[in-house]
Amino acid sequence: MSRSRRFLNERARGDGMKLIDERGGTSVLDHEISQLTKIRSNPHERMRHLLPGKGKEPVSSVKMLAAREGNYTGRGRFSSSDCCHLLSRYLPTNGPSVVDQMRSCTYVSQFSTDGSLFVAGFQESHIRIYNVDQGWKIQKDIRAKSLRWTITDTSLSPDQRFLVYSSISPIVHIVDVGSGMKQSVANVTEIHEGLEFSSPTYDYDNYTFGIFSVKFSTDGRELVAGSSDSSIYVYDLEAKRLSLQIPAHTSDVNAVCFADETGHLIYSGSDDSLCKVWDRRCFGTREQAAGVLIGHLEGITYVDTRGDGRYLISNGKDQAIKLWDIRKMSSNINYSPRPRSYDWDYRWMDYPEHVRNKRNPHDLSLATYKGHSVLRTLIRCYFSPAHSTGQKFIYTGSSDSSVYIYDVVSGAQVAKLDYHQEPVRDCNWHPYYPTLVSSGWDGIIAKWEFSGTDTSPLPKKLPSRRS
Structure with missing residues (x-):
């Protein structure tokens, strides 16, 4: 057993935890993560004991108050799990505006x-x-530099001072978010510094990868990037140079x-249908993966970490x-x-019916969630926020123009948000409030909330994309 593999195994607190059932793509989970999710999103045990509510979840909000x-x-206040138990029932499904x-x-889209x-x-x-706190006013309007096809990704620094953006080129650009300048046109009104992920002699007209x-x-302090040359790159922002390149x-x-x-562990997902785990502490002369996650039958479009160095979704x-x-x-x-054994391209073909229920015989995943569609573009998925939901849900965009929300433990689809007319490539849940924003190929940024009423601000007619 490799040193990296042994190190990670030592982090396990129990054995014998496994997926015990799978029915039509909806997984019933009996694993440590189900217990962790319940601990984070269930009310305090004493409160549940005193206010049983016939033994069914959720406990009445009135009784909890x-x-x-x-x-x-004996604490005089709600615990974080009490708060999650209350907030997680108020899904951001009203709207959208x-x-x-x-x-x-x-x-792409993301909350800070x-x-x-x-x-x-x-x-x-x-x-x-x-600026969300100022009524969604535009704080910075950025015109990107050296764009090829599209903005492929963006990322805000933790202190919200800088934004990086990538395209189908080996240059990542960085913008000063806090400069005070609203209009940021690359190298005209503001410098968008280029971070080289290839040789300094890179030719923009003959790009080698994106x-x-x-x-x-x-x-x-660092950036991690995934590219079309099958590689992972780590960039040291303080030294202003690449510190790692892995084929x-x-x-x-x-x-x-x-x-x-x-920052020691990195997750990656590829069109080769594999997710891999990389432990930088264990790199020697050969930079090899700590392990491989086998289960998907087709390419990976996105990975999201639960933030604990153990769990992820793809x-x-x-x-x-x-x-x-x-x-x-x-x-x-x-x-x-x-x-x-079949010819298929997700960009313009429907997924073949005869393989929809096929399963990888070497599948190592804990659970599988189905219902949405991943076609035409690299659809993204996420864990719901820890603060307000205890990461009780998984949500994803979909090529059928909707947003899907699944329960992590039961695998059940708990909500489907319909509004867009084109694929929803990305969506993001506010870290503290019951607000979710979906972004679609129709060019619309739509905000979903829990309003506390049955009134929906949905326009009578979807505005024209060209209006």
């Missing part, structure tokens, strides 16, 4: 860590940063992220999200998936 006022738990509409496809800013990247060289995914580390996969690396705040072109525990990963780092 009465228990808090009566100090039944239109935040903005552009003339080109929306490719504190939820005060929202970033949206569009195909026609445009990035907008909205970057599909870029993320800041939690401390803001990681056998096809495009569509998604990368740091696993937790330490969206796949096999029309499924998978939940992973890296302690169950394979040490067979040379594993190669069997080539498919």
Whole structure:
């Protein structure tokens, strides 16, 4: 057993935890993560004991408030799990209201860590940063530099001072968000410094690869990127140079992220249908993966970490999200998936019916979530916020123009948000409030909320994309 594999296994607190059932793509989960999710999103045990509510979830909000006022738990306040138990039932499904509409496809969107800013990247060289706390006013309007095809990804630094954006080129550009200048036209009104992920002699007219995914580390000192040359790159922002390049996969690396705040572990997902785990502490003379997560039948479009260095989810072109525990990963780092026996391209073809229910015989995932569609573009998926939901849900965009929300433990689809007329490539849940923003290829940024009423601000007619 490799040193990296042994190190990760030592982090396990129990054995014998497994997926015990799977019915029509909806997984019933009996694993440590289900217990962790319940601990984070269930009310305090004493409160549940005093206010049983016939033993069914959820406990009445009125009874929980009465228990808090009566100090039944002896703390005089709600615990974080009490808050999650209350907030997680108020899903952001009302609406939507239109935040903005552009003339080109929306490719990426994200809230800042504190939820005060929202970033949206569009195909026609445009990035907008909205100030959420000031009524979604545009704080910075960015015109990107050296764009090829589209903005492929954006990432805000943890302190919200800088934004990086990537395109189908080996140059990542960085913008000063806090400069005070609203209009930021690359190298005209503001410098967009180019960070070289290839040789300094790079020729813009003959680019060698493009970057599909870029993320800041939690401390803001590094960037990790996944590229079309099957590689992972780590860029040291303080030294202003590449610190690591790994020939990681056998096809495009569509998604990368740091696993937790330490920055030691990196997750990657590729068109070779594999997710891989990289432990930088264990790199020697050969930079090899700590392990491989086998289960998808088609390429990976996105990966999202739970933030604990153990669990992640991935969206796949096999029309499924998978939940992973890296302690169950394979040490067979040379594993190669069997080539498919049918001709299919997700960009313009429907997924073949005869393989929809097919399962990888070597599947190591904990659970599979199905219902959404992953076609035409690299659809993204996420864990719901820890603060307000205890990460009780998984949500994703979809090529059928909707947003889907699944329960992590039961696998059940708990909500479907319909409004857009084109694929929803990205969507993001506010870290603290019951607000979700969807961004579609129709150029619309739509905001969904829990309003507390049955009144919906949905326009009678969807505005024209060209209006």
